[in-house]
Every structure is written in C-alpha cells, then in structure tokens.
Amino acid sequence: MLWIFLSILAHFLWAWVNIGDKYIVGHRIKNPYVYLSWMTMAGIMAVVLIPFIDFYVPPFKILFGLIGAGCLYFFGGLPYIKAMQMEEPTRINVWWNLIPVFSLLIGWTFLNESFTIGQIIAFVFLLSGAIIASIHSRGKSFVFSRAIWYMAVSSLAFAAYGVLFHYLMKYISFEIAFVWVHLVMFVCAASLLLSKNFRRDFVVEFKQGNRNLAGLVIGVSLIDRLGIFFNQWALVLGSAALVYALEGFQVIFVFIIATLMSIFLPHIVKEKLDKRNMLLKLLALTIMIIGILILAWRG
Numbered sequence: 236m237l238w239i240f241l242s243i244l245a246h247f248l249w250a251w252v253n254i255g256d257k258y259i260v261g262h263r264i265k266n267p268y269v270y271l272s273w274m275t276m277a278g279i280m281a282v283v284l285i286p287f288i289d290f291y292v293p294p295f296k297i298l299f300g301l302i303g304a305g306c307l308y309f310f311g312g313l314p315y316i317k318a319m320q321m322e323e324p325t326r327i328n329v330w331w332n333l334i335p336v337f338s339l340l341i342g343w344t345f346l347n348e349s350f351t352i353g354q355i356i357a358f359v360f361l362l363s364g365a366i367i368a369s370i371h372s373r374g375k376s377f378v379f380s381r382a383i384w385y386m387a388v389s390s391l392a393f394a395a396y397g398v399l400f401h402y403l404m405k406y407i408s409f410e411i412a413f414v415w416v417h418l419v420m421f422v423c424a425a426s427l428l429l430s431k432n433f434r435r436d437f438v439v440e441f442k443q444g445n446r447n448l449a450g451l452v453i454g455v456s457l458i459d460r461l462g463i464f465f466n467q468w469a470l471v472l473g474s475a476a477l478v479y480a481l482e483g484f485q486v487i488f489v490f491i492i493a494t495l496m497s498i499f500l501p502h503i504v505k506e507k508l509d510k511r512n513m514l515l516k517l518l519a520l521t522i523m524i525i526g527i528l529i530l531a532w533r534g
Contacts, residue, residue: 305419311392
C-alpha cells in the first residue's frame with residue numbers, strides 16, 4: 236500500500252522538523268508564534284509548482300473547504316509551537332497520537348461513521364498513553380504537564396484538517412489542493428501582523444536574526460513542506476484516521492533522534508534521561524504503539 240510508505244516518509248521528515256522547531260524556539264527565537272509565521276510564510280515556495288500543474292480556481296464549495304483546511308492547519312500549529320517551547324520533543328510526539336482518536340470522533344459526528352470494538356479498545360490505549368506521557372518525575376513527586384492541553388487543541392485541529400482534506404480529494408487533485416492550502420496558510424500567517432504586539436515582536440526578532448537563523452528557518456520549512464506533500468498524497472489514498480494512525484513512527488523517530496542528540500549534542504536538544512522519566516516515556520510509547528496497531532489493523 237503506497238499510502239503507508241508515504242505516511243511513514245512524511246513522519247520521518249516531520250521528526251526532523253520537530254527537532255528543528257525545538258532548537259529554534261528553545262535557543263534562537265523568544266516568540267514561538269513569530270517563528271511559526273516565518274515558517275509558514277517561507278512555505279509560499281509551493282507556488283513554484285503552479286507552472287507544472289493545471290492550476291485553477293475551484294468552485295466556491297471546494298475553495299471554501301480548502302480555505303478551511305488551510306486555516307485549521309496554520310492555527311492548529313499555534314498551540315503546538317507553544318507546547319514545543321514548554322516541553323520535550325519526545326513527549327510532544329507521543330501526544331500526536333491523539334490525532335487518529337479525534338479523526339474517528341469527527342467521522343462519527345459528521346460523517347455518520349460508527350465505532351468498532353477494535354477502535355474503542357484503541358482509544359483506551361491511546362488516551363492512556365497520552366496521560367502517562369504527560370507525567371514528569373521530579374524527585375519523589377510526579378507533575379502533570381500543562382502542555383498536553385495545547386497539544387489536545389492542536390491534535391483536534393489537525394484531525395479536522397485531515398478529515399476535511401481527505402473529503403476534498405474526491406473533487407480536486409492533491410497537487411492543486413497543496414498549492415491552495417499553502418496560499419491560505421500564508422494569508423493566515425500574515426493576518427497575525429494585525430496584532431500590534433505581534434508586529435513589535437516580529438520586527439524585534441527579525442532585527443536580531445542573522446543569515447544562519449534565516450537558513451535554519453528556510454531549511455526546516457522546506458523539510459516541513461515535503462512532509463506536508465507526502466502526507467497529503469497519503470490522504471488521497473487512505474482515510475485520515477488510518478494515515479494518522481501511523482503517527483507512532485514519528486514518535487519512534489523523534490525518540491531515537493532526541494535521545495542521541497541529548498547524549499552527543501546536548502546544546503541542540505536536551506531531554507530528561509534519568510531512569511524514571513525514561514521509563515515513563517517508554518511506557519507511554521509502548522502503550523500508544525499498541526493502540527495505533529489495533530487502530531490500523533483491527534479498526
């Protein structure tokens with residue numbers, strides 16, 4: 236199944252994006268929303284595809300849906316990038332496994348889809364894993380991470396985007412949709428400039444930046460666009476719930492990359508590698524992988 240390969244490839248690319256996001260908002264830029272706006276604006280490079288595809292303005296119903304998809308993707312990224320500033324990349328990626336849960340709930344609510352026993356069991360595993368991933372071990376006590384609420388909102392927005400995008404693929408090619416979604420996201424990012432406080436931070440961060448930071452932002456944005464491209468291609472071929480059920484691969488990729496960097500390049504990414512926190516992460520990861528396996532093959 237081609238959609239499986241495309242989805243795993245997208246998650247591999249996004250794993251590196253997550254690491255880049257954490258480094259930039261943790262060390263180079265104070266306002267994470269400014270960074271996200273830069274990332275999104277850099278995505279306007281998608282317009283280079285226009286001469287090579289049969290680009291057109293779709294009927295209003297489809298265009299309205301594409302606008303909704305672009306808005307959901309961009310504004311869903313705002314709570315994510317804030318959470319990334321607060322938390323470790325490994326925990327952030329465990330919480331992405333809430334997306335297939337929300338995807339199925341949206342399908343049930345709006346598309347009259349029903350739940351199977353396998354899906355309900357998968358829900359229990361995924362939610363349990365998310366709760367465990369939210370627990371920090373600090374000395375003899377345990378602390379619940381506030382970032383999970385940001386990630387819950389973000390996961391809901393991305394789930395709605397995935398379901399909507401999959402629906403739109405019945406009426407429009409994904410290459411054209413890819414360009415339109417990025418045009419909408421660019422407008423969404425520019426709309427933040429309507430805020431006086433955001434404009435101030437935007438200018439301050441821009442003046443404090445340099446070529447190295449610009450290269451980082453453009454590089455991470457390019458990798459992110461490639462991930463979006465492969466993800467949208469996968470959504471053409473498979474349902475949103477199944478495509479996002481492979482989120483566990485991204486969790487594994489990030490876990491390996493972040494752990495190795497914490498050991499060898501701690502100035503880039505520094506994770507908590509003490510025994511109790513590692514056990515909590517591994518337990519959460521294992522439980523959620525079981526959940527996505529049940530969802531993918533028994534859902």
